[in-house]
Amino acid sequence: MELDKRVAEIVAKAYAGEAATEEECVYLLGFGEASPEAFAVRAAAASIVRARTDNTAVIFGQIGVECSPCTADCDFCSFAASTTGFEAMRLDDETIVEKIDGFCKDGDLYGLWLMTMHEYDLEYYLHVLKLAREHAPAETNIYTNVGDTSYEDFCKMKEAGASGVYHICRLGEGEHTKLDPEARFQTMENARRAGLAILDAVEPIGPEHTPEQLVEKMFLTKRFHSIQTGSMKRIAVPGTPFADKGEINHFTLSQIVSVQCLALLDMETLPWIGIHEPCEAGYLSGANLISAETGVNPRDTAEDTSASRGLDMDASRRVLFEAGFTHLCKGDGTKVPLTMEYIEGCNR
Ligand code: SF4
Numbered sequence: 001m002e003l004d005k006r007v008a009e010i011v012a013k014a015y016a017g018e019a020a021t022e023e024e025c026v027y028l029l030g031f032g033e034a035s036p037e038a039f040a041v042r043a044a045a046a047s048i049v050r051a052r053t054d055n056t057a058v059i060f061g062q063i064g065v066e067c068s069p070c071t072a073d074c075d076f077c078s079f080a081a082s083t084t085g086f087e088a089m090r091l092d093d094e095t096i097v098e099k100i101d102g103f104c105k106d107g108d109l110y111g112l113w114l115m116t117m118h119e120y121d122l123e124y125y126l127h128v129l130k131l132a133r134e135h136a137p138a139e140t141n142i143y144t145n146v147g148d149t150s151y152e153d154f155c156k157m158k159e160a161g162a163s164g165v166y167h168i169c170r171l172g173e174g175e176h177t178k179l180d181p182e183a184r185f186q187t188m189e190n191a192r193r194a195g196l197a198i199l200d201a202v203e204p205i206g207p208e209h210t211p212e213q214l215v216e217k218m219f220l221t222k223r224f225h226s227i228q229t230g231s232m233k234r235i236a237v238p239g240t241p242f243a244d245k246g247e248i249n250h251f252t253l254s255q256i257v258s259v260q261c262l263a264l265l266d267m268e269t270l271p272w273i274g275i276h277e278p279c280e281a282g283y284l285s286g287a288n289l290i291s292a293e294t295g296v297n298p299r300d301t302a303e304d305t306s307a308s309r310g311l312d313m314d315a316s317r318r319v320l321f322e323a324g325f326t327h328l329c330k331g332d333g334t335k336v337p338l339t340m341e342y343i344e345g346c347n348r
Pocket residue numbers: 070071072073074077078079080081116117118147177298
């Protein structure tokens with residue numbers, strides 16, 4: 001069996017530190033997920049990323065702090081106004097602090113996302129940001145996950161304790177959502193101008209997406225110098241228009257994330273690379289970020305995703321340990337060895 005020559009060249013280039021071009025990424029995604037070529041790319045992505053990061057992974061956490069029927073009406077989301085079963089709700093301060101303490105008690109949470117809807121109450125959100133900044137340790141960065149926002153409001157969020165924003169122009173933006181792709185990009189520019197880091201992902205990936213569509217999104221990470229990215233599959237949330245449109249499996253997702261890794265190799269600081277839903281196939285293909293989740297979640301119909309789809313901190317550490325990572329990085333760049341003794345110690 002001989003590896004496709006062009007793939008062998010792209011992989012050799014990657015080991016030499018050269019990133020795959022957009023055209024090369026499309027070419028790589030043209031091979032079947034169980035092909036020798038796809039396995040060669042997974043192996044290159046995982047070994048190169050692990051070598052550049054000293055075999056280190058990170059844990060992020062997300063708290064969905066409030067929800068309401070969302071006017072963005074994304075076809076894939078459990079909060080979409082047209083189809084949601086959720087009533088408006090908001091976590092009280094005590095519950096938010098309890099959830100922050102749950103994530104942060106061992107000091108190894110790299111970043112905490114605070115998620116709300118496309119339209120949100122700025123004053124409430126600034127209050128939650130301050131609460132999080134006061135209660136989370138200095139080793140944990142606080143990141144926003146909000147709708148389209150102005151430069152001025154991002155400045156206020158920075159002042160309240162945010163270090164970055166999760167924001168993207170998603171697959172199908174403007175077609176399967178009521179949002180304007182240009183407004184999404186403008187929001188990312190606003191955040192950058194306000195001195196906030198960008199965090200992004202290629203999402204939500206479904207079976208119908210072409211290599212060209214996926215690769216176009218992958219390269220936005222370089223445009224915005226994002227500090228974190230990843231690949232996230234679409235969940236067929238019951239009651240949404242995508243409920244019966246199928247899902248890709250973890251194996252396919254792992255091929256996508258491996259190509260994404262090769263695309264990013266020319267970034268001076270490699271972003272942390274997530275895979276969602278978390279899966280070992282992804283962590284053996286270059287991903288190195290796991291997300292623990294609590295509160296409401298757009299991919300879930302449960303009010304508290306930690307009891308349903310979301311992973312907690314202990315489960316997150318165990319997944320990374322089983323995938324062979326030897327260190328966890330905290331939000332200030334310091335590291336802790338990821339051993340079974342460490343994991344068990346966190347539970348005492
Ligand atoms: S994905 Fe976000 S913006 Fe879209 S409907 Fe859900 S909460 Fe609103």
